Amino acid sequence: MRELVESPVFLVALTLAAYRLGCWVRDVTRGHALAQPVLVAIVVTGAAILALDVDAAVYADGVQVISFWLGAATVALAVPLHRQASRLRGFVVPMLVAVPLGVVTSVVSVVLLARWTGADEELARTLSPKAATTPVSIALSGTVGGIPSLTAVLTIAVGVLGAVAGPAVLSLARITDRRARGLALGGVSHGIGASRALAEDQTEGAFAGLSMGLTALTTSLLLPLLLVLLL
Structure with a gap:
């Protein structure tokens, strides 16, 4: 039995079934903000491996095939962007200004908040790359002296929170331009936010995918300099 559950x-079947359950919950609740397939899958899969006493490292090794295809899925986000390429007209300059400002705001705010609340420098470095997509944030965390495993957890948590609350916050702020909404969701919630944006609108999803990539690149370039200035 132990060999079977591990x-x-x-x-892989457990993970895919949990995600499919999340999609069903989303459809049944007519797209409720909390019914995000990724969030449901995390809760169900986490509860299952705890109940079955499966070690987290064993689970991670067992689902490497999913991790591999996530890379291909991320690249595939370029397809809707290509279809929406005409919408880039008049938006390139604002986008190239907004993304670096967003990265600076993300890093500076989280580092200052961490130090203000008494966190040590290692935790501040761990938190700093949270806006980048998970693989990039893990690599950056190890490079700047953080704890990569903790960075991964925080990055995923930020992504889920952004996907759940982001659209509502943007609506409350009266941001209706699909390009701007996608840029914000992709920059804050990376892949999970891009998935939510695609469910909302094709243009929004395309710009979320673009923002995710630009944010990861910009974070890689600016993070070491910002940490030198802040720490």
Whole structure:
């Protein structure tokens, strides 16, 4: 029995079933903000591996095939962007200004908040790359002296929170331009936010995917300099 529950086939099937359940919950609730498939999948899968006493490292090794295809799925976000390429007219300059400002705001605010609340420098460095997509944030965390595993958890948590609350916050702020909404969701919530944006609108999803990539690139370039200035 132990060999079965720790086998890659079972763990992959469990993960896919949990995500499919999340999609069903989203459809049944007519797209309720809390019914995000990724959030439901995390809760169900986490509860299952805890109940089955499966070690987290064993689970991670067993679902590497999913992690591999996530890279391809991220690249595939370029497809809707290509279809919406005409919408880039008049938006390139604002976008190239907004993305670096967003990265600076994200890093500076989280580092200052961490130090203000008494966190040590290592935790501040761990938190600093949270706006980048998970693989990039993990690599950056190790480079700047953070704790990569903790960075991964925080990055995913930020992504889920942004996907759940982001559209409502943008609506409250009366931001209706689909390009701007996508740029904000992709910059804050990376892949999970881009997925939510695609469910909302094709243009919004395309710009969320673009923002995710630009934010990861800009964070990689600016993070070391910002940490030198702040820490």
